[in-house]
Amino acid sequence: MAPQTLAQKIIARAAGRDSVAPGEIVTCRVDLAMMHDSGGPRRVKPLLEKLGAKVWDPDKVVVITDHYLPANDDESRRIIHIAREWVKEAGVKRFHDGVGICHVVLPQMGYLHPGMFVVGGDSHSPTGGAFGAYMFGIGATEMLGVLVTGEIWLKVPQTILVEWSGKLGPAVSAKDMMLALCGELGLDGGQYQAIQYAGDAISALSMQERMTLCNMAPEVGAQTGLVAPDQVTRAFLESVGATGADGAAWQGDPGAPLLAHHHFDAAALEPQVAAPHSPANAAPVARHAGTRIDTAYIGACTGAKIEDLRMAAKVLQGRRVAENVRFVVAPASAHDQAIAAREGTLQILVDAGAELLANSCGICAGYGDDRLGENEVAITSTARNFKGRMGAASSQVYLASPFTVAASAIAGKICDPREFLK
Amino acid sequence: MNPGRAWVFGDNVDTDVLAPGKYMKSGIEELARHCLEAVEPGFAASVQAGDVVVGRRNFGTGSSREQAPQALKHLGIAALVAESFAGLFYRNAINLGLPAVVCADAQRIRAGDRVRVDPQAGRIENLSTGETLACEPIPDHLMQMLNDGGLVPHLEKRLARQKESSR
Numbered sequence: 001m002a003p004q005t006l007a008q009k010i011i012a013r014a015a016g017r018d019s020v021a022p023g024e025i026v027t028c029r030v031d032l033a034m035m036h037d038s039g040g041p042r043r044v045k046p047l048l049e050k051l052g053a054k055v056w057d058p059d060k061v062v063v064i065t066d067h068y069l070p071a072n073d074d075e076s077r078r079i080i081h082i083a084r085e086w087v088k089e090a091g092v093k094r095f096h097d098g099v100g101i102c103h104v105v106l107p108q109m110g111y112l113h114p115g116m117f118v119v120g121g122d123s124h125s126p127t128g129g130a131f132g133a134y135m136f137g138i139g140a141t142e143m144l145g146v147l148v149t150g151e152i153w154l155k156v157p158q159t160i161l162v163e164w165s166g167k168l169g170p171a172v173s174a175k176d177m178m179l180a181l182c183g184e185l186g187l188d189g190g191q192y193q194a195i196q197y198a199g200d201a202i203s204a205l206s207m208q209e210r211m212t213l214c215n216m217a218p219e220v221g222a223q224t225g226l227v228a229p230d231q232v233t234r235a236f237l238e239s240v241g242a243t244g245a246d247g248a249a250w251q252g253d254p255g256a257p258l259l260a261h262h263h264f265d266a267a268a269l270e271p272q273v274a275a276p277h278s279p280a281n282a283a284p285v286a287r288h289a290g291t292r293i294d295t296a297y298i299g300a301c302t303g304a305k306i307e308d309l310r311m312a313a314k315v316l317q318g319r320r321v322a323e324n325v326r327f328v329v330a331p332a333s334a335h336d337q338a339i340a341a342r343e344g345t346l347q348i349l350v351d352a353g354a355e356l357l358a359n360s361c362g363i364c365a366g367y368g369d370d371r372l373g374e375n376e377v378a379i380t381s382t383a384r385n386f387k388g389r390m391g392a393a394s395s396q397v398y399l400a401s402p403f404t405v406a407a408s409a410i411a412g413k414i415c416d417p418r419e420f421l422k
Numbered sequence: 423m424n425p426g427r428a429w430v431f432g433d434n435v436d437t438d439v440l441a442p443g444k445y446m447k448s449g450i451e452e453l454a455r456h457c458l459e460a461v462e463p464g465f466a467a468s469v470q471a472g473d474v475v476v477g478r479r480n481f482g483t484g485s486s487r488e489q490a491p492q493a494l495k496h497l498g499i500a501a502l503v504a505e506s507f508a509g510l511f512y513r514n515a516i517n518l519g520l521p522a523v524v525c526a527d528a529q530r531i532r533a534g535d536r537v538r539v540d541p542q543a544g545r546i547e548n549l550s551t552g553e554t555l556a557c558e559p560i561p562d563h564l565m566q567m568l569n570d571g572g573l574v575p576h577l578e579k580r581l582a583r584q585k586e587s588s589r
Contacts, residue, residue, distance in 0.1 A: 139488030139514035188480035192509030366443030389438040
C-alpha cells in the first residue's frame with residue numbers, strides 16, 4: 001500500500017476503506033456532528049420536519065450555544081429557545097448551554113480523540129484537528145444531510161506540511177505563527193486541502209496553542225488543520241477522561257505524498273499584526289506600532305482560552321490599560337474562566353481595567369449588540385478582520401496575539417509586547 | 423439557463439459582506455437586503471432575477487453561514503462564476519441549488535456584460551463580447567444534486583426511494 005498521510009488514514013477509516021488517494025471523492029461515516037445555535041437547531045429543525053426525518057444517531061450529536069448569547073433581544077432569545085427545545089425533542093443529550101464557545105467546549109468535554117471523523121456547523125471547526133481528528137466546517141443544509149444520513153461526501157485532500165523548527169521567542173505564540181502563515185500563503189493558499197503542522201516548535205506547544213493553529217487553518221483556505229497526536233495530546237485526553245483512543249495508530253506514514261512542504265524558523269518569528277481588512281495583511285508588529293486604538297479585545301475561540309488569558313495577564317501584571325482604551329475580555333469558556341479566577345489570572349486582567357463579557361462568540365461574530373462603532377479602531381485576539389465583520393463598515397480591526405493585544409491596551413496604541421516583558 | 427447581467431467583484435469576497443452578522447438573526451428577506459452593501463451599496467436594490475455574480479479568487483471566504491449563498495439566491499442570482507471559490511462556500515452554494523462555476527478566465531467578464539452560464543457543459547457565453555469561456559466541469563455527484571434543486575430535494579428523493587424499497 002502506498003504511504004498515507006494522517007488525513008488520508010482517518011478518511012479511509014471513515015469511508016470503510018483500506019486506503020484512499022488524494023482527489024478521490026468518497027462518502028464518509030461521521031463519528032460526531034457538532035452544531036451551535038446559529039447554524040444548528042434553528043436551521044435544521046424546519047428542514048428535518050419538511051423531510052419527515054429523524055436524527056440518525058442522537059448520541060453522535062453535540063449542540064453548544066454560543067453565538068446568540070447573551071440573548072439580549074427577542075430574536076436571540078427565540079433562537080436559543082429553539083436550541084433548548086430541539087435537543088429534547090431530538091434526544092440529543094450532549095447539550096451545553098451558555099458554558100462557552102463550541103470549539104473550546106467540545107474537547108474540554110472529552111468528545112474528541114485521535115482518528116475521529118467529525119463535522120462542525122462552523123467554519124472554525126478545524127480546531128478539533130489539534131487532537132488528531134479530521135474535523136471540518138459545513139453549512140446548515142449540509143448538516144441536515146449528515147443528521148439524516150450519518151454520512152458526508154469528501155474529496156480526499158492533499159496534505160500541506162507546515163513545519164516549524166526552533167524555539168519561539170518571548171511573547172511570541174501560535175497566533176503569531178498563524179498570522180505569519182496567512183501573510184505567507186494568502187487567504188486561499190490552503191486550496192481547501194489539509195494542513196498538517198509538525199516540527200519541534202509544534203511538539204513544544206500545549207494543546208490550546210495547537211488549537212489556535214488548527215482554528216485558523218480556514219483563514220488560509222484549508223479544509224482543516226491537523227497535528228498528529230503525541231504525549232502532549234495523550235496527557236490532555238487523559239485529563240478530560242477521553243481515554244481509549246490509540247494516538248500512536250494515527251500518524252502519517254513517512255514518504256506520504258505532500259502538495260507542499262513549508263518550513264519556518266520559530267526563533268526568527270516576531271509578534272505579528274494583521275491590518276484591516278484581512279488576516280493576510282500580516283506583518284511584524286513594528287510595521288503598525290504607534291497606531292492609536294480605541295478598543296483592545298481578548299475574545300473568541302481563537303484568542304480567549306485559558307492560555308490566551310495567561311498571555312495577556314503576563315503583560316498586564318501590575319499594570320493598567322490606557323485611560324482612553326476600552327479593554328474587553330470574553331473568556332472562551334466558563335471552564336477556562338473558572339481556572340483563570342482560581343489561579344489569579346482573571347484578577348490581574350480586572351485590575352488592569354478589563355471589562356468582562358460572557359463566555360460566547362460576542363464581538364468576534366458580530367451577531368449581538370456589542371459591536372464596533374463608526375471608525376472605531378480595535379486590536380483583537382480573534383481570527384478574522386473582514387470589513388464590517390465586528391461592527392461598522394468603517395471600523396478598523398487589527399489582529400494580533402493576546403500578548404500584543406494586552407501590550408497595545410496599556411500603551412493605547414499598537415505596541416510590541418516584548419517591551420513589557422524585559 | 424437564460425442570459426443574465428454580470429456583477430463583477432474582486433478577490434476574497436467574504437461571507438461577512440455577503441451575509442452581515444448584524445442581520446444574521448433576521449429572516450433571509452431582511453438579510454438579503456444588506457448582501458454586499460459594504461462593498462457595493464445598492465447591489466440588493468438593483469440586482470435582477472437571472473443576474474450572475476462574478477468574482478476573482480477565493481469567492482466566499484470566511485464563515486460556514488450558508489446565508490451567504492442563500493442571500494444571493496434569494497435576490498435571484500442564477501449562477502456564480504469565479505476563478506476559485508472558498509471550499510466551504512462552494513459546498514453551501516451547491517447544497518442550496520445555486521450553481522457555482524470555476525472559470526480561470528472569469529476576469530474577462532466585465533460588469534454589465536450579458537452572460538449565459540451552462541454549468542452542465544462547463545461553458546460561459548458572453549453575449550456582449552461574443553466570447554465563449556471554458557469552465558471546470560462540476561463533478562457528477564454535485565451536478566445531480568444541482569439538477570435536483572439542491573441537497574434538500576436530493577434528500578427527499580433519496581428518502582422516497584428508501585421508503586419505496588422498504589415496502
